[in-house]
Amino acid sequence: MDNEPRDVSRRSLLQAAAAAPVVAATASVGAGQAAATAADPADRAAQRFTIAVLPDTQYLLDEGGSDHEPVRETLRHLVRERDRAGIVFLAQLGDLTEHGTETEIRAADRVFDTIDGRLPYSVLAGNHDIRSGTDDQRGDSPYRRAFGPHRFAHMATYGGSSPGGYNSYHRVRAGGREWLVLALDWRVSDTGLSWAQGVLDRHPTLPAILTTHDLVWAEEDGQAHLSDHGERLWERLIRGNDQIFLALGGHYWPPGRTTLTNDAGNPVHLHVTNYQDRYYGGAGMIRFYAFDLARDTVDVSTYSPWLLAKRERTPLEAENVELTGEVDRFSVEIDFDRRFAGFAPPVVVAPRPPAAVMPRGTVAYWRFDRSGLAAFPDGSSVPAGTVARDLSGNGNDLRAEYLHASGPEALTWSAEHHDAQPAHASLRFAGGKAPDRGAVLRTGPSAPLNRLTFQSGYTIETFLKLPEPFEGDHAWMGILSWEGRAGDAGKTSGWSDDEPTCSLNVSPERFLQFVVYPVPVDADPTSWSHAVPVGRWTHVAVVNDGRHTVLYVDGSRIARNAAEESRGISTLGKPFAIGGTQFAERYGQGFYGWIGDTRIVNRSLRPDQFLTAVR
Structure with missing residues (x-):
């Protein structure tokens, strides 16, 4: 060289609901x-x-x-x-x-x-x-x-x-x-x-x-x-x-x-x-x-x-x-x-047909592309009454409903999706507080899912994305839940008899919260994730083996899983919903962001069996 110049409780949740985000070797x-x-989007190792x-x-x-x-x-x-x-x-x-x-x-x-x-x-x-x-x-x-x-x-x-x-x-x-x-x-x-x-x-x-x-x-x-x-x-x-x-x-x-x-x-x-x-x-x-x-x-x-x-x-x-x-x-x-992208566009996993992602024990599977929902242009409103079919064939169809005085912007169809999501579509929910607004998709009053108790175990999966910037107050919004009061199920150990028996929610810190009232005991085991990133798709899986519940985010087991024994879900024969959580049998604010494919299986699945597993 020549050197030339050169304490998080559910009290807030319930009050809010009631108010009117190797080593590779050389080859x-x-x-x-x-x-x-x-790179293959599924190659995460x-x-x-x-x-x-x-x-x-x-x-x-x-x-x-x-x-x-x-x-x-x-x-x-x-x-x-x-x-x-x-x-x-x-x-x-x-x-x-x-x-x-x-x-x-x-x-x-x-x-x-x-x-x-x-x-x-x-x-x-x-x-x-x-x-x-x-x-x-x-x-x-x-x-x-x-x-x-x-x-x-x-x-x-x-x-x-x-x-x-x-x-x-x-x-x-x-x-x-x-x-x-x-x-x-x-x-x-x-x-x-x-x-x-x-x-x-x-x-x-x-x-x-x-x-x-x-x-x-x-x-x-x-x-x-x-x-x-x-x-x-x-x-x-x-x-x-x-x-x-x-x-x-x-x-x-x-x-x-x-x-x-x-x-x-x-x-x-x-x-x-x-x-x-x-x-x-x-x-x-x-x-x-x-x-x-x-x-x-x-x-x-x-x-x-x-x-x-x-x-x-x-x-x-x-x-x-x-x-x-x-x-x-x-x-x-x-x-x-x-x-x-200009010289090597990312390889996007092709959509997978419903039959390819419904393992033994699938009790409900919803997706928002043409196979499960009427076709809508990207960004267009999804009319109230629109049906999202349960592709498992078990009759757990969902019907879209607007909350309170919400307008058509509360629920729109989107072509956005997680890279590894089977369907290349999602729904964008524009829920919020003051005044309460949003939309939900609910099963009918006689849907089989309303009364299943899953005492042998279950896996509940969904894909979600929070907007960036994450504007407004959306603390304690619900992602999915079963309707009904815990008190009506004989569960009185929780903060309030008016909370639902099972729900997946987002805390003020954007932590995921899964709370469930098991069938045989009066308890409410709750799991908490880390802060979910904004502007990025996240896959969430709740897995119960008939004894304990484990929450996974993007295929990784979280730390704060409930140690209490947890068998089954104390459902009351009331609808299952995507896009919100009730309190005292009333919806407050709805979800804010995108929700994609959602699947419920009546047994525990391994991470390599999740919806993200591309084979």
């Missing part, structure tokens, strides 16, 4: 294999992985006097941590060595033997590894003889190299999809740029990370700017290829970052990372780019495995174990589906 990919496309980045190590691989051990320890550390940290790839950013001599390159060769066959990686030439006045058409060099195409040919990720051997690409399988890593020389020629464009053209659906040595330089506050070579790459390659969402370089210090907008109007994150000016030539600093697809975030951290491994450290060593400044540890928010 073998042949060099000629067609590119995989977007592979949403976290890490790409490690190794910047300039030249001061540690200098035949004039240096220490290779920090780099070697970093590579050993990556192998040890591969599974735990979900490391799928290592990208090196150039300037492996100080002078690029045969001796130094041989030393680098031996150091990188540490991970050969243990972790896929890319290496690229920096200006200190070759004759700095040349570009990627320079021909033979000690660097190419050690780190040319032959070195990577055995790697499952390796896709190929440019004819001169100084540029390469890899396809990395992680997070349920493939990612492209372009490793470009310190000086890319027109021929090299054409090769890189060809790689992108042959893999048009793959999100791409570009790595090179000279890309951006940063001011002391971390604000980065394109270098002259970076400007060339931006104008000739990056800005016109929407696939490239992240570009990484070394060469300059201090580290920094910037975000530019490409020709498609999307952000491209450009980072410089280099620590050779720090203690011990950077002490083998490694940077982790930890992708979390569930959070739409990349968490970046920087530390020295060599210093971390020391049992005793001097003050200077302790100071440099982990770097926590704003340019060394930060998070980058990326809405991956939206960012990649």
Whole structure:
């Protein structure tokens, strides 16, 4: 490098009702294999992985006097941590060595033997590894003889190299999809740029990370700017290829970052990372780019495995174990589906027919697409009296009713839906307080569901989404419930005899609350979730095995499940409703948000049997 410029009770609920929101391992990919496309929305087990980045190590691989051990320890550390940290790839950013001599390159060769066959990686030439006045058409060099195409040919990720051997690409399988890593020389020629464009053209659906040595330089506050070579790459390659969402370089210090907008109007994150000016030539600093697809975030951290491994450290060593400044540890928010939509639209699970999602014991199943509801244009009002058929065939049809003096906006049809929901439709409820308004869908007076008590167990599932912004006071709104007074069922241990015998509600803190009065005892076991996110679809499942009730949110068991024994539901032969909860046999406010497919089964189901299970 040459450093150039560069106590929650139900009292409130009842009063309100009465008032008028991995590690994926690498997979073998042949060099000629067609590119995989977007992630499967149902692939939730592979949403976290890490790409490690190794910047300039030249001061540690200098035949004039240096220490290779920090780099070697970093590579050993990556192998040890591969599974735990979900490391799928290592990208090196150039300037492996100080002078690029045969001796130094041989030393680098031996150091990188540490991970050969243990972790896929890319290496690229920096200006200190070759004759700095040349570009990627320079021909033979000690660097190419050690780190040319032959070195990577055995790697499952390796896709190929440019004819001169100084540029390469890899396809990395992680997070349920493939990612492209372009490793470009310190000086890319027109021929090299054409090769890189060809790689992108042959893999048009793959999100791409570009790595090179000279890309951006940063001011002391971390604000980065394109270098002259970076400007060339931006104008000739990056800005016109929407696939490239992240570009990484070394060469300059201090580290920094910037975000530019490409020709498609999307952000491209450009980072410089280099620590050779720090203690011990950077002490083998490694940077982790930890992708979390569930959070739409990349968490970046920087530390020295060599210093971390020391049992005793001097003050200077302790100071440099982990770097926590704003340019060394930060998070980058990326809405991956939206960012990649222009070249790799998300794969949406196709609607599943009702028969495919009605397991043994299904007593009721409602969905709001054409199979279960009359067809309505998106956003149109659902008239009072509209029937949502019970697709189980058990006769538990629902009929739409407006609450109080609510107008047609209180219930509308929507094409919105959870990605894994069987039906691609929902109902939007516009309930609220002051004055009470909303709508409900209720079973008829003779529906079988009204009198079922489920003493052998049950599973109740629904999909919901709360609006963003979450405007107004909607505390203690009901999602679904059975009508009737607990007192009429002989249950008097609760806060009030006027509360219903079973309901699923939303607290002021947006906690889900499931309260039920079991059949054999006078008790009211209640489960509580965490705060449900707004603006995002959530799947909720209430599972009872005939003894206890467990609430699941998005397939995960919550902590605050009732410890009391709970067998059955003390139904009274009164209707079941979606969109509200009664108190003293009267509806107050209705639900505010979207509700999708809702299913009731007369036995406990496992998470892999929920409506979200796509097979």
